[in-house]
Amino acid sequence: MPADYDPKAFYDGLVRHGLIVPVGVPGAFGRGAVFEDVLERFNTLVSQLARDDGAEVFTFPPVISRDVLEKVKYLESFPHQCGAIYSFFGKEAQAKALAARVNEGKPWGDLLGITDVVMNPAACYPVYPSFSGTLPEGGRLVSMLNWVYRHEPSAEPTRMQSFRVREFVRAGTPQQVLAWRDLWLQRGLVLLTSLGLPARSEVAADPFFGRGGKLLAVSQKEQQLKFEVQVPVVSAEEPTAVCSFNFHQEHFGATFGIRTADGRTASTACLGFGLERIVMALFKTHGFEPGKWPAEVRRRLWP
Ligand code: ZN
Numbered sequence: 001m002p003a004d005y006d007p008k009a010f011y012d013g014l015v016r017h018g019l020i021v022p023v024g025v026p027g028a029f030g031r032g033a034v035f036e037d038v039l040e041r042f043n044t045l046v047s048q049l050a051r052d053d054g055a056e057v058f059t060f061p062p063v064i065s066r067d068v069l070e071k072v073k074y075l076e077s078f079p080h081q082c083g084a085i086y087s088f089f090g091k092e093a094q095a096k097a098l099a100a101r102v103n104e105g106k107p108w109g110d111l112l113g114i115t116d117v118v119m120n121p122a123a124c125y126p127v128y129p130s131f132s133g134t135l136p137e138g139g140r141l142v143s144m145l146n147w148v149y150r151h152e153p154s155a156e157p158t159r160m161q162s163f164r165v166r167e168f169v170r171a172g173t174p175q176q177v178l179a180w181r182d183l184w185l186q187r188g189l190v191l192l193t194s195l196g197l198p199a200r201s202e203v204a205a206d207p208f209f210g211r212g213g214k215l216l217a218v219s220q221k222e223q224q225l226k227f228e229v230q231v232p233v234v235s236a237e238e239p240t241a242v243c244s245f246n247f248h249q250e251h252f253g254a255t256f257g258i259r260t261a262d263g264r265t266a267s268t269a270c271l272g273f274g275l276e277r278i279v280m281a282l283f284k285t286h287g288f289e290p291g292k293w294p295a296e297v298r299r300r301l302w303p
Pocket of ligand 1: 122123124125167246270271272
């Protein structure tokens with residue numbers, strides 16, 4: 001594998017080796033069996049790291065309540081990434097009009113109405129409402145593997161509209177939550193470097209919308225609320241974020257009425273492994289054929 005970085009060549013290589021399957025929309029390709037095998041094996045390594053942490057395991061669908069998106073003020077920060085779900089609420093006559101518009105190749109979105117669900121934009125969002133009330137003494141820890149949606153169609157293969165995140169959410173006192181986040185930042189780096197990936201951690205910011213968003217990003221960086229682990233996949237200068245570690249302070253605790261055992265507003269943190277991006281980092285670093293990967297990497301993934 002040459003050490004140059006070319007998003008198009010990398011995408012074409014993934015397709016040529018049957019690792020991803022184009023579906024005609026940028027950022028929404030299918031995944032082949034070998035791609036999925038690597039993804040599941042990496043996810044298993046994460047589970048092994050978390051084995052003794054006592055996390056509750058939740059599974060959520062790829063949609064969440066629109067109410068949650070509104071409560072966390074997602075549209076103030078990330079209106080450009082939102083995926084609201086619209087459906088048809090009309091009667092017979094409107095249905096005919098809708099079909100006619102579609103058949104004529106005309107726009108038809110205005111004949112739909114907003115539903116109560118939206119595509120889930122962050123793997124951890126569905127869990128916070130379930131924490132409302134008083135936490136047990138040691139706080140809570142949840143593990144999830146969720147599909148998330150971001151409206152950012154791109155030909156660049158690591159920028160997907162829909163992807164999976166292996167996510168953990170911790171709620172408790174600020175000390176509990178921060179110690180846990182720092183532990184995982186170390187664990188994440190060790191795990192990725194053990195797979196031969198040139199991973200490094202950086203203070204980071206979320207892609208807030210607009211001019212006001214630039215200020216939010218500066219403040220987020222100053223307070224070191226977000227760290228990412230990055231690996232070069234499509235660019236040497238701008239490595240791809242493959243894990244993120246986020247301290248939300250009391251944001252979700254206050255929004256959803258989550259309290260610690262001693263009655264204070266709870267702090268929360270989450271961390272997520274971007275599973276497709278990690279798999280792509282492995283293919284970029286070690287080549288498109290896992291049979292030819294370095295022996296020590298193969299031993300980790302296929303023990
Ligand atoms: Zn999260």
